[in-house]
Amino acid sequence: MQEKTEMIAYEIAAMTEEIGALAEDIAALVAQRETLIERQKSLAKTLLQLQTDAH
Helix, strand or coil, rough: CHHHHHHHHHHHHHHHHHHHHEEEEEEHHHHHHHHHHHHHHHHHHHHHHHHHHCC
């Protein structure tokens, strides 16, 4: 019984580590998304300025 409990505890610890790694990956993706949104806004402003200058 103790062996099975230890095995379950080990599996839970491994899953917890995986969840932590996934959380870090998600945080990095969110940061990338925010950066891309800011770039998109900047490009939209540049395009608008170019269109305004062209007329």
